[in-house]
Each structure stands twice: as C-alpha cells, then as structure tokens.
Amino acid sequence: MKSFDPTGKGPIGVFDSGYGGLTILEHMLEAMPDNDFIYFGDNARTPYGTRSFQVVYEFTLQCVTRLFEMGCPLVILACNTASAKALRTIQQVDLPKMDPTRRVLGIIRPTVEIIDSLTETRHVGLLATPGTIKSLSYPLEIGKLYPDIKVTGESCPIWVPLVENGLAGSEGTDFFVRQHVERLLTKDPLIDTIILGCTHYPLLIDSIRKFVPERVNILCQGQYVAESLQQYLNRHPEMSARCTTGGTCRFVTTESAQTFLQQASVFLDSTDKLDVSTITFR
Ligand code: DGL
Numbered sequence: 001m002k003s004f005d006p007t008g009k010g011p012i013g014v015f016d017s018g019y020g021g022l023t024i025l026e027h028m029l030e031a032m033p034d035n036d037f038i039y040f041g042d043n044a045r046t047p048y049g050t051r052s053f054q055v056v057y058e059f060t061l062q063c064v065t066r067l068f069e070m071g072c073p074l075v076i077l078a079c080n081t082a083s084a085k086a087l088r089t090i091q092q093v094d095l096p097k098m099d100p101t102r103r104v105l106g107i108i109r110p111t112v113e114i115i116d117s118l119t120e121t122r123h124v125g126l127l128a129t130p131g132t133i134k135s136l137s138y139p140l141e142i143g144k145l146y147p148d149i150k151v152t153g154e155s156c157p158i159w160v161p162l163v164e165n166g167l168a169g170s171e172g173t174d175f176f177v178r179q180h181v182e183r184l185l186t187k188d189p190l191i192d193t194i195i196l197g198c199t200h201y202p203l204l205i206d207s208i209r210k211f212v213p214e215r216v217n218i219l220c221q222g223q224y225v226a227e228s229l230q231q232y233l234n235r236h237p238e239m240s241a242r243c244t245t246g247g248t249c250r251f252v253t254t255e256s257a258q259t260f261l262q263q264a265s266v267f268l269d270s271t272d273k274l275d276v277s278t279i280t281f282r
Contacts, residue, residue: 004099009242010071011036014078015063018046018164020199021078022267027222031230034245040067043255047160048081049129056131060086061094062281064104073242075104080128080197083108084135110228111221112141118217122149123190128197130155138197154184163200166266174207181211193217250275
C-alpha cells in the first residue's frame with residue numbers, strides 16, 4: 001500500500017469512466033474558476049455501467065489511487081455507476097488504510113437532496129446504467145430522505161456507448177432514447193420528474209426532450225453537484241485549504257490523448273488548449 005502526504009495540497013480530482021463526467025466538470029469550472037482540477041477519464045475501459053460490482057470497484061479504486069498519487073486531496077466520483085458500486089467500500093475500507101485525511105465523494109447524494117423540491121406528484125423516474133439501476137442506490141437514498149417518493153427506474157444499456165461514439169443527435173440514437181423514455185413513462189404515468197442518473201445523459205438532452213412531455217422536469221446533475229461541492233468546502237475549511245487555486249484544469253485518460261481530444265470536443269465548447277496526457281496501469 002502506497003503512503004501519501006497527509007498535509008499535501010493539490011488539485012481536485014474529478015473521475016468518470018469516460019467522457020460523461022465532463023458534464024459535471026463544466027459546472028465545477030464555472031462555479032469554482034479559481035480552483036485547480038484534474039479530470040480523469042478511464043476511456044479505455046468504459047463503459048462501466050454493464051460491468052459487475054467487483055470490476056467497477058477495482059477499476060474505480062485504481063483510478064482514485066492514481067489521482068491521490070497525482071496530489072489530489074479530494075476526489076469526486078463524477079460517475080453514478082462508480083458512486084453506486086464503489087464509493088461506499090472506498091470510503092469505509094480503503095481510505096482509512098490509504099490516507100484517512102483524503103476524501104472521495106460521490107454524486108448520488110447531492111442529486112437526491114434536490115429531488116424533493118422538484119416533484120409534486122411524488123412519482124420520480126430514473127434513467128441510468130444497468131449497474132446504477134441494479135444497485136438500487138437511488139431508491140434507497142431517496143427513501144431515506146423522502147420516504148413518500150416513489151422511484152421507478154429504467155436502465156438504458158446502449159446510451160453510454162452511443163454518446164462515447166459521438167452519436168448523440170443521430171436518428172439511431174433518437175430511436176433508443178424514445179424506447180427507454182416511453183418504457184419509463186408507461187411503467188409509471190404519474191412521474192413528473194426524471195433524474196438523468198448517468199453523467200453521459202445530459203449529452204442526449206435534446207433527444208430526451210423530444211419524447212418527454214413538457215409537464216415533466218428533467219434533472220441534470222451538474223449544477224447541483226457543483227453547488228454541493230462548494231458547500232462541502234465551506235463546511236470543511238481544512239480540506240478547502242488543501243485544494244490549490246491556480247485556476248488550472250488538466251486531463252488524463254487511459255486512451256490516447258488524441259482520441260480523448262477528438263471525443264471531448266463533443267462535450268466541451270473548445271478543446272483547443274486542453275492539456276491532455278495518457279496514463280497506463282502496469
Ligand atoms: N457516466 C457514468 C455514470 O454516470 C456511466 C458510464 C458507463 O457506463 O461507463 O453512470
């Protein structure tokens with residue numbers, strides 16, 4: 001087990017299995033322009049959403065460890081699948097052994113907290129990867145805070161590969177988006193709020209809106225996760241003091257830097273000056 005400097009300062013790590021976490025990162029950069037960030041996309045091994053609990057946990061731990069080695073005192077799992085399947089074990093089992101002063105936070109809790117203010121019918125829909133749906137993390141977390149809310153889930157195994165392959169907005173994508181949205185709303189027609197419980201899905205928002213009635217709210221997580229991170233740092237000045245503030249953002253990927261740049265352009269306004277490097281696991 002490697003040891004880390006418990007007083008070390010560094011950038012905030014933002015992790016996703018692929019490009020989806022960029023939809024979270026963009027809100028963090030907007031809300032916290034002075035902070036330093038490192039975005040880590042495990043693009044060579046994405047998608048995680050169809051993988052087993054053990055594999056998602058092992059991959060996520062490996063990536064978090066690497067972000068710690070790069071100096072991050074705080075890592076955000078900007079991935080619902082990793083938040084659902086790996087966060088708890090990393091927090092409870094691995095962190096105490098690796099470095100109890102570092103923190104790893106997920107994105108399910110900040111999303112769940114906001115749901116109360118959005119739903120009137122108390123019927124909420126969840127679109128997510130098979131892994132997130134199977135984990136039952138959303139219904140369990142929502143049940144703890146708002147036991148009167150009924151959550152109905154629909155797993156969308158093909159949406160992440162469509163996004164990762166740059167097919168958002170295509171006719172083929174519309175077909176699969178429609179299929180899952182209609183299935184969800186047929187399961188529970190009283191749904192008035194849909195959580196996009198996968199960080200890739202905001203990239204499909206135009207297509208999703210075509211098939212969701214106007215009366216239904218669509219919840220994208222980015223803004224709420226960014227706000228929750230700011231609140232966390234306000235409540236934890238010792239952690240805030242360890243997060244460096246040079247206003248930089250760099251990117252690491254397990255794929256080639258060139259592939260990352262090409263694909264990331266689907267997610268970001270401009271990729272001209274991105275600092276991207278490849279990392280490998282031996
Ligand atoms: N973006 C991830 C999430 O929020 C999942 C992508 C994947 O399946 O790898 O769940």
